[in-house]
Amino acid sequence: MDGLTLEYGDLDGFNLTLFGGGDVSYYEGYNVKDLIVGAEIRHSFFEEVNLGLSYLQKWDNSELANELVGLDVDYDYKDLLHIYSEAQFNYLADTISYFLAGTKYHRSEDWSLRTEYLYSLPVFSSTSIYSIFAVDEYQELFVEYEHRLAPGLRAFVNYAREMYEYDADADVFEAGLEKIRTGRFSGYVIGTWREDPDGQDLTGFKLYGATTITHKLQAGIGVHVDVLERYLDEDEDETTSSRIWVDGTVTFNRKINLQAKVERIESDLWDEYYRGRVRLNVRF
Template structure:
């Protein structure tokens, strides 16, 4: 059996006892092997979080998911440059509803080795996140990074595509490569390739181009392009420019084009899909230390519906001493009647070095035309509101307790309450 197959059997749903055993073994390893790591010169760090939530789902059932998160890092294992990192959670629903939101997850678990065999060659083996302009994936496999000629870097990777398979199959895979380089000191270019295989069949083949260019510490230009080779079309394009000559205020102009990419093995690949375009302009201004205002305009462009204009403005207070928070409002104007106007507000206060508390509210009013062919109906105003209070108790530098309780109201779906308690331990 492949190593990846063993991991999936160990972590797949239905083996709660095995999952608890995995978590217990991981926590035990942290406690028992900690002194060994210290004695051998290795350094360890990490974090554990015990979380309990409760809320009502759309069917009115009360869901009480509980999680145990564990993040563990060990540096310079056995030899300098060998690092190990793992992050995952054990989840269960205490109310017995078997909610999908309470599933266990293994986010990443890999070994990292710098200067593997030769200088400037880094190796990463295990479950990891890979990303490039061509696409992204959570992968169980091998990644190699090699720096050469001072200004260039080459990355190649391949393995099982975690997002693709429900059960491990060697034919469900992802592979790709990326080469990046720096030119004229401030121009960074990247070319990337990513392919996905579903049951051994080529499901996606994507190419990417990434551009970053800093002009005299005045303008910063960035762009990403994704090309879908199997469909012979650009599936994603982002281009923007940011002006930051002055420290107090900054401006940004951005254009986005997006077209969904489906696997060639999926039934959805034969259906026509609509593109989406967006133009965004934003201005931020620091009016005083810790105080910032912003304004943003977005033009949403749809091929089959009327375009929409979205205006946002707000004030933000960064917590430099005691107070922190924000106030923002949004207005969306749509000729088809899909209008939106609302606001968001939050404030927090640090009472002392042990207690931080806050409260907030979000109110969105969505106007829309319903029952279009019913001459007796007009427009429907749907209001959604969220109120919450939250607090953090800093017991020590390594231990803190967080809690949040919120009430969600809707003219359409009535209301429900939601809460979360989280105990964090940092080591």
């Protein structure tokens, strides 16, 4: 949203937020006729339970396009178990359009376990013909185990069960190792395997490594490769796509750095192409 947000906190423990402005999605065409207005009230109970209730209207010209109510809850039990949830109620469609509930067990500094359940429906503008169509529910279960191997080095493995109302469910497994830059080196390696009985199996990996050459210069090299199963004209094929790149960052001072990257993108569907980019970052 491009607009104005007003926050007021002197309400006996309650925080009130009012907001309004134009809807901004990440696209070149900015529709100034979209108007969003809403409010949020937030309060903490028993020091640890944070509750937020929000209301939003989106207008498309003179018509009310969307009317949504949101509720979020956050609770950390004894610095042991973090429980969080958010829900979205689509008033015009009279349905819960989004619900997320998650937990993270983080008692140990060496490992953690996160679980999530997601329920989601699309939200269409009441002015769109799509708002009157029947849609299926999408649900997802997610489990992730993370282990800290050393300061800045962690391994993780996760599993997602994508559940469709009338189609076969899909399973997605992912495992990886990430090195956060605490010294000279940083990088990651991840393997992904998706099994979908309705097609669109995917096998892929991501690999990246970077090092500081001097205290002002960092360079990296990476590759992402995916093999996607696709069905076309009742046949199936396996389409391989890849992205390979090298990048570098020159740091002049804490506020200014210069970055450059050259990448090669290729797939079985299209010819390879190259893309280069130079970016000067200035932090004000």
